[in-house]
Amino acid sequence: MTAIDTSTPTSNTSITAEALTQFCDDYLSANAFKDYAPNGLQVDGGQSIKRIVTGVTACEALIDAAIAENADAIMVHHGYFWKGEPATITGMKGRRIRKLMQHGISMIGYHLPLDAHPVIGNNAKLSEALQLTVTGALYPNESHPVGNITTCTPQSTGDLIAKITQALGRSPLHIAADYHADSSTKTSNRLIERIGICTGGAQDMIEQAALMGCDAFISGEISERTTHIARELGIDYFACGHHATERGGIQALGHIISQEFDVPVTFIDIDNPA
Known part of the structure; x- marks a missing residue:
């Protein structure tokens, strides 16, 4: 405590x-x-x-x-x-x-009001902590959208993991978009620039993030299905902890x-x- x-x-x-x-x-x-x-x-x-x-x-x-x-x-x-x-x-x-x-x-x-607030909301504060610039809403047609789309300087997944770890005091669980059955022989050169973000238990918003052209999605929790969705839609997923986010x-x-x-x-x- x-x-x-x-x-x-x-x-x-x-x-x-x-x-x-x-x-x-x-x-x-x-x-x-x-x-x-x-x-x-x-x-x-x-x-x-x-x-x-x-x-x-x-x-x-x-x-x-x-x-x-x-x-x-x-x-x-x-x-x-x-x-x-x-x-x-x-x-x-x-x-x-x-x-x-x-x-x-x-x-x-x-x-939800504390998730969505554009200045002090959970998504806004996590974006700020990760040096991400909010550019729009994950669901742009909603009058009070909760999730955001952000951008950053192109960076590797390793750099983003390090930034998340420093900001939250814990390492995220990363599901790579470019999954290979024989991952030991594969090296990824993928860079992350456009990131969807919604804190807490919003892992199922990953499909919307992929639909909106995001390279990655950040949330708190992960479900068994999230792994397969990330791999099949080609979007990196970072589960950073419901509480921590x-x-x-x-x-x-x-x-x-x-x-x-x-x-x-x-x-x-x-x-x-x-």
Whole structure:
């Protein structure tokens, strides 16, 4: 677990959960998205907010860390109440929400709006970290597209792997486009210049990236089918980790909130190899 204080508060101010959520709703255009979970205030802790903890996923370890930090609110990318999950607040979900309520901690989550934001979104921040220039949308006909198309100085797959490793602190799983059964006797001179990017569990967008003429596609996860799609469509694939690719957006949102409301915000990274 790593804690990073992203704030520089100068006064002992506080805000309401409703005011904080309204600001984030407006900044992220949250109401424009049809999402898989509710965006905004998911659990109302019932007290004013003087200290905020941010993280990628609202797991119990993050809640425990927020309690230790005396936080009044937790803001995450992966919150609660996903479509298709049981509606009852029992078991693991019950333990999590009970801890929040017992300690008066509000839970606020933003999913697709935090992926898609053109400045502080996960895709934007990962593109920035990898020195990629966003040139368009992966799905150009959507009013609020999530994935992006980027360009870079032509580079080898090895150079891109090194850049990803340095930026994220972990090596990506690379599926080469120019697959050969006897790869030991083949050498690739392929250069990467046009890259599709969509963080998290967007591996199935690889076909759209190939359709849009990308040399490579970067996402978080990989499925068994992804390997064959990349090889058969001739597009390099880099699985960089769902968690690792989605740390940037929530950290950037926390920094903006700290500046806007003058409250301390601490990003806590609960390690996740997936």
